[in-house]
Amino acid sequence: MKIAILGAGISGLSLARFLIEGGIPKSDVHLFEASSKVGGLCGSKTVDGFTYDETGGHILYSKDQVAMGWMIDCAGGASAFEKRQRETKIRFGDRWVHYPFENGLGDLPPQANFDCLAGYIHAWHRRQVERSPSPALFGEWVRWRFGDGIAKHFMDPYNQKVWKREMHELSSDWVAGRVPDAPIEDVLKSAVGIRTEGYTHQSLFYYPKRGGFQAITDGIASTVLERVRLRTPVREITKRGDGFRVNGEDFDAVVSTLALTDLPDLVAGMPEPVARAMKTLEYNSIVCMLVALDQANQPPLSWIYLPHDEQGPTNRVTYMSNYADANAPAGKSSFLCEVTFRGGTRAPGKELEGQVLAGLERAGLLKRSEVLFTDRHESRHAYVVFDPQYGARREAAFGWLDTFGIVPLGRFGRFEYDNSDQCVIKARALATKLVASARRG
Numbered sequence: 001m002k003i004a005i006l007g008a009g010i011s012g013l014s015l016a017r018f019l020i021e022g023g024i025p026k027s028d029v030h031l032f033e034a035s036s037k038v039g040g041l042c043g044s045k046t047v048d049g050f051t052y053d054e055t056g057g058h059i060l061y062s063k064d065q066v067a068m069g070w071m072i073d074c075a076g077g078a079s080a081f082e083k084r085q086r087e088t089k090i091r092f093g094d095r096w097v098h099y100p101f102e103n104g105l106g107d108l109p110p111q112a113n114f115d116c117l118a119g120y121i122h123a124w125h126r127r128q129v130e131r132s133p134s135p136a137l138f139g140e141w142v143r144w145r146f147g148d149g150i151a152k153h154f155m156d157p158y159n160q161k162v163w164k165r166e167m168h169e170l171s172s173d174w175v176a177g178r179v180p181d182a183p184i185e186d187v188l189k190s191a192v193g194i195r196t197e198g199y200t201h202q203s204l205f206y207y208p209k210r211g212g213f214q215a216i217t218d219g220i221a222s223t224v225l226e227r228v229r230l231r232t233p234v235r236e237i238t239k240r241g242d243g244f245r246v247n248g249e250d251f252d253a254v255v256s257t258l259a260l261t262d263l264p265d266l267v268a269g270m271p272e273p274v275a276r277a278m279k280t281l282e283y284n285s286i287v288c289m290l291v292a293l294d295q296a297n298q299p300p301l302s303w304i305y306l307p308h309d310e311q312g313p314t315n316r317v318t319y320m321s322n323y324a325d326a327n328a329p330a331g332k333s334s335f336l337c338e339v340t341f342r343g344g345t346r347a348p349g350k351e352l353e354g355q356v357l358a359g360l361e362r363a364g365l366l367k368r369s370e371v372l373f374t375d376r377h378e379s380r381h382a383y384v385v386f387d388p389q390y391g392a393r394r395e396a397a398f399g400w401l402d403t404f405g406i407v408p409l410g411r412f413g414r415f416e417y418d419n420s421d422q423c424v425i426k427a428r429a430l431a432t433k434l435v436a437s438a439r440r441g
């Protein structure tokens, strides 16, 4: 069975490895990759001794120990990784607020603490009395779950910054398991100053000692690199009998990790309503800006959230140099600043650097005199946006792909909010199916 895998990010690379390890001849596995390197969204970059994750700060953690162990083994084993404690905070004026926010109310100024606690209790009471179902729109869900105070002081401004949309333009589909959900006792304790942790799922994480997060995809790629055609964008996919043609070459099966929004321009003969559904799936793009600092000492933080406009356009700063010593030269440190923009619109221009630095300075995170240089990277597909039409559009896309025969995989191949471990888990499941079907002939 000759298989074309479109895209050599972690999904495509893992699938190739699992297929070959499952018995598919190596010569039957072909990866098409538009970029000059493998890794996709897991890519990292080193500039003048500073390493950063190009598409946003990445950490390795998973509920699936087997998948995580496999990723670690592929990249040189446990000794090739730092094991770090997650330390995340929200910058609120000149204060540090514990994350998740509702576990940090006692760190707020008294009035904001009161607003948030009173709103949380009202919302909790209303849920108990009215037994109201979880609202479908994100803005309403935030008030239903956290109350007006937390909405006003954190959730509304932070989410508007990340999603670049009003809260009523988003659905609440994506929140389960993503937005932490604290018991009311913990929130009460936190408001009066008793520390509660919340969201312990990512409390420990792994990060490669060298090479940034990309060391993981480099490791996965190491045994399949010869099967990857770099600088080879997929331009055309057509159906041919029971098989397919990709860029004019015959294959028995096609697995696509390319963004669903891009497929209509590549697949011949797609019905117009399906093409429209795929193209109108919403997403956000991202600019990631490395800030290299002539300053050794930083607080022992992993990353921080910047919800407020006066903190500039950055929504999250990752303390890259705290992830691994090799991420910055000795005596220096680095920040990675994430700025999202709506998919399909123009990336912010050169003015962004000044806006980012001015915001960080106002937030008390750096002094301009410490900045050695900045470097930026743009990624077109960064975040799946869950708008109210998301489910219907995706169903139309998947229904048609199923009859046509292209198998979708990966974060934007399936338009799912998946981290790299989920990509590995799904690639492993798909490989098992494909190997079984190849054995049946």
Ligand SMILES: Cc1cc2nc3c(=O)[nH]c(=O)nc-3n(C[C@H](O)[C@H](O)[C@H](O)COP(=O)(O)OP(=O)(O)OC[C@H]3O[C@@H](n4cnc5c(N)ncnc54)[C@H](O)[C@@H]3O)c2cc1C
Pocket: 006, 007, 008, 009, 010, 011, 012, 032, 033, 034, 035, 038, 039, 040, 041, 042, 055, 056, 057, 058, 059, 060, 061, 232, 233, 234, 235, 257, 258, 259, 286, 338, 381, 382, 383, 409, 410, 411, 412, 413, 418, 419, 420, 421, 423
């Ligand atoms: C801001 C941010 C933070 C994240 N943080 C974490 C984290 O902390 N931990 C974690 O585990 N995960 C994290 N993730 C998620 C993780 O990066 C993704 O889940 C994963 O990298 C997706 O891999 P993929 O292979 O499915 O897709 P991609 O990496 O998008 O791979 C698709 C590949 O297809 C290629 N391609 C595109 N078009 C064509 C074409 N026409 N022809 C040929 N090739 C093409 C691309 O170049 C790319 O290499 C984060 C993501 C973002 C954006």
